[in-house]
Amino acid sequence: xxxxxLIALVITAAFALIILQAFTITPAAGEITLNEFxxxxxxxxxxxxxxNKSVNTDNKKVIYQESKNLESGSANIVTSVVANYRSFDTLxxxxxxxxxxxxxxxxxxxxxxxxxxxxxxxxSLILNTGIKLLxxxxxxxxTYIFVYGHLSPGGGFQGGAVIATAFLLKMLSDNKFEIKEIxxxxxxxxxxxxxxxxxxxxxxxRGSFLENFMATGTxxxxxxxxxIPLIYIAIAFKVGAELTNxxxxxxxx
Amino acid sequence: MLNFxxxxxxxxxxxxxxxxxxxxxxxxxxxxxxxxxLGLMDTGVNLLLVALGYVxxxxxxxxxxxxxxxxxxxxxxIPQALVLTSIVIGTAVLALGLALVMKIYDKYSTLNIxxxxxxxx
Numbered sequence: 001x002x003x004x005x006l007i008a009l010v011i012t013a014a015f016a017l018i019i020l021q022a023f024t025i026t027p028a029a030g031e032i033t034l035n036e037f038x039x040x041x042x043x044x045x046x047x048x049x050x051x052n053k054s055v056n057t058d059n060k061k062v063i064y065q066e067s068k069n070l071e072s073g074s075a076n077i078v079t080s081v082v083a084n085y086r087s088f089d090t091l092x093x094x095x096x097x098x099x100x101x102x103x104x105x106x107x108x109x110x111x112x113x114x115x116x117x118x119x120x121x122x123x124s125l126i127l128n129t130g131i132k133l134l135x136x137x138x139x140x141x142x143t144y145i146f147v148y149g150h151l152s153p154g155g156g157f158q159g160g161a162v163i164a165t166a167f168l169l170k171m172l173s174d175n176k177f178e179i180k181e182i183x184x185x186x187x188x189x190x191x192x193x194x195x196x197x198x199x200x201x202x203x204x205x206r207g208s209f210l211e212n213f214m215a216t217g218t219x220x221x222x223x224x225x226x227x228i229p230l231i232y233i234a235i236a237f238k239v240g241a242e243l244t245n246x247x248x249x250x251x252x253x
Numbered sequence: 254m255l256n257f258x259x260x261x262x263x264x265x266x267x268x269x270x271x272x273x274x275x276x277x278x279x280x281x282x283x284x285x286x287x288x289x290x291l292g293l294m295d296t297g298v299n300l301l302l303v304a305l306g307y308v309x310x311x312x313x314x315x316x317x318x319x320x321x322x323x324x325x326x327x328x329x330x331i332p333q334a335l336v337l338t339s340i341v342i343g344t345a346v347l348a349l350g351l352a353l354v355m356k357i358y359d360k361y362s363t364l365n366i367x368x369x370x371x372x373x374x
Contacts, residue, residue, distance in 0.1 A: 008279035012272050019268065037263050038309035040329060047306075047329045051314065064321035077314035077327070081334040093338045100345030104352040152315065157341055219316060239341075246348045253355055 050081055065220045073216030073225040074150040082155065083228045083235075087210045090231075091195060094238055098192070101242045101249075108253040115252045119175035131173045138166035146236035150225040156232040160239030167244045171251055184245050191237035198227055198234070263304035270297030284354045284364050288347060295343040299336045306332035 042048055049055045053062055053070045062070065074080035082090055146159025170177050202211035210231075217224030270293055277290025306329030312320050314330040354364070361369050 005280045008276050011279055012276045015275060016272055037259070037261070037304060038307050040306060040308050042308060042311075042327065042329055045329060045331075047327075047331050050330055051323050051327055053323075062316055062323040064316050064318060075316045077316070077330040078333045078337070081330055082337060086334065089338060093341055096342050097345050100349045103349050107349070107352045107356055151317070153313065155337075157337060243344075250348070250352065250355070253352070 050077055050085065053080070055085060062219060065218060067219045069216055070219065071216070072212065072228070073219055074228050075220045075225075076150055076152065076155075079150045079155055079228060079232070080225070083150075083231045084212060084226075087199075087231060090235065091199070091210070094192070094195070094235060094242075097239065097242050098188070101245050104246055104249050108249050110249060110252055117175050118172055118251045119177075121175055123173055123175065127173050131169045135166050135170055138162060138169070142166065142236070142240070146232050147229065148222070149232040150228045151220065151222065156235030157239050159232075160236040160241075161243060163236070163240035164243030164247065167240075168247045171248065179244065179248060184241050184248070187237055188241035188245070191234045191241065195231060195234040195238070198230060202227070263307070264301065267297045267300035267304060270294070270300065273297075282365050282367055284357065284366060287366075288350045288354065291350070292343065292347055295339070295346075299339055299343075302332045302336050302339070306330075 042051070051062075053059050053072050055071065057071055059070060061067070064075065072080040072084045074084065142159045142162035142165075144159075145154035145162060146156050149155035149159065167179065171179075199210040202213050203209045205213050210227075212226040212228075214226040216226045274290045274292075274294030274297060277293065278287055281287050281290060308326060308328050311326035311328045314327040314333070316323060320327070357369065358364060363369065
């Protein structure tokens with residue numbers, strides 16, 4: 001074993017000891033402890049407020065296809081946390097992704113260098129035809145994932161990632177395929193501006209940034225949940241454009 | 254034995270993943286391997302957070318035709334929302350790191366961190 005690996009092992013072991021020591025401490029009365037696996041008590045956590053949709057109201061019951069005009073009409077509770085109760089966090093999150101994409105653009109500095117292509121001039125027929133068939137299906141799957149984000153597992157980030165995958169496959173196979181930089185920028189800025197615009201409209205009409213200003217409808221229906229689907233569509237376009245841009249920059253560098 | 258695995262493989266395993274990642278970051282010299290170790294640490298943290306919100310015999314927190322009301326047992330939705338954020342940021346970090354590695358390889362023609370001239374290590 002090399003000396004370097006030994007030092008690394010010692011440092012890791014020291015960190016591990018500190019962490020393991022935390023498990024041996026017996027908590028004083030009233031202190032919160034780490035639950036055993038699978039024994040978490042949701043009733044005493046903040047999560048119960050989100051599950052009851054009763055952060056601002058006194059609601060106790062949410063029934064599929066029956067409850068109307070709740071404070072957040074999303075059937076998927078994770079979505080209601082991500083895109084409604086904590087949507088300001090999500091705005092920060094897509095800003096981080098935007099900064100990473102911008103940073104990659106700056107680091108790779110494509111303006112002065114010759115742009116390369118991954119796909120060969122004569123890439124195989126099976127690859128090309130297969131991806132031609134897959135491309136619209138992937139776009140459709142991505143769109144389904146983000147449009148139904150408030151009803152089923154999925155959402156803007158996942159849908160955007162699937163759409164970016166479709167463009168990645170196209171870039172890897174077809175050497176005539178090229179996305180213009182300007183169209184990526186246009187989609188990304190439009191989506192970002194509409195996200196912030198929805199937030200500002202909530203600020204003007206209801207008094208706080210990104211507050212829900214539309215009727216929330218019946219839980220479980222496609223046209224429900226107020227501004228959550230709109231926010232998720234904006235996020236999906238922004239994430240899809242950003243990830244496509246990252247992949248394009250990495251391929252062309 | 255199975256009981257022990259059920260109770261500790263999720264917490265213990267994710268903490269183990271974090272430490273494997275930490276060891277990799279400290280001991281590897283290849284920059285790509287360092288980035289892979291960072292990704293392992295990321296995965297470990299995400300798994301630990303999701304495991305903290307798990308409830309036995311509970312469902313995913315979605316109100317649908319299978320679980321038609323909020324009286325059903327659901328797992329904690331908040332760690333899942335946080336992990337969604339964390340995964341996206343992990344992707345951003347990895348992509349930016351890979352771009353930096355590409356640039357460093359262009360300039361120094363090596364992936365070994367100790368062979369890069371101008372760094373005293």
